[in-house]
């Protein structure tokens with residue numbers, strides 16, 4: 458195990474997060490997906506006020522059923538040898554988090570963290586386009602995964618963004634991040650979001666700092 462992997466394991470163990478087995482993850486991921494669809498339906502519904510009130514009560518009843526047995530913290534699933542963490546409830550791509558945009562990040566052999574995804578209207582800022590804060594969140598995650606996969610995980614210390622052109626929603630997007638260099642505890646990473654026309658919409662650079670403890 459790398460020093461970074463050991464450091465991450467220490468950080469996570471000190472936070473006493475439970476692990477789930479594959480079957481539990483699959484079941485909860487399906488539930489989260491249904492809730493994602495519910496969120497989208499809430500934004501678009503045109504049903505009448507009485508129906509809205511009835512659905513509100515049904516949703517409240519479902520929340521009470523789920524809350525009958527609760528964990529103190531959201532679960533994590535382990536740390537890889539390279540120090541990367543699969544955070545199941547992450548607000549970016551966390552399969553158990555119904556508000557997470559569906560951003561599945563894959564680390565390529567050259568260390569590039571890459572994701573192909575489509576954002577729906579739930580992530581809209583200006584009409585027709587993705588909210589800038591959502592783009593920043595996705596890029597922060599991608600940058601952090603690239604840093605972790607490099608064996609040099611850390612906390613985001615700086616995140617610089619350049620919004621070159623609007624990022625459309627409802628169409629396939631690509632995002633990529635790659636480590637530029639490391640200096641001691643600091644890791645510098647570059648990233649971008651690319652629109653369906655192949656042009657970059659947002660560029661980002663970040664510095665991650667490995668905490669001392």
Ligand SMILES: CCCCCCCC/C=C\CCCCCCCC(=O)SCCNC(=O)CCNC(=O)[C@H](O)C(C)(C)COP(=O)(O)OP(=O)(O)OC[C@H]1O[C@@H](n2cnc3c(N)ncnc32)[C@H](O)[C@@H]1OP(=O)(O)O
Pocket residue numbers: 461464465468541542543544597598599600601602605610611612613614615642643666667668669
């Ligand atoms: C074992 C690693 C554990 C990491 C856990 C990561 C989970 C990974 C999991 C899965 C991958 C997915 C990725 C997730 C992506 C999302 C990540 C986030 O959202 S992180 C939340 C937002 N960020 C914060 O809340 C940071 C808050 N700040 C801090 O905790 C500290 O300030 C920290 C750790 C950044 C630095 O604190 P110090 O005490 O360790 O280090 P000092 O001694 O102050 O600085 C070291 C060097 O860095 C520079 N530095 C530090 N912060 C700077 C800053 N903000 N701007 C410029 N320089 C800075 C300093 O000037 C110093 O440089 P000189 O050595 O003198 O050259």
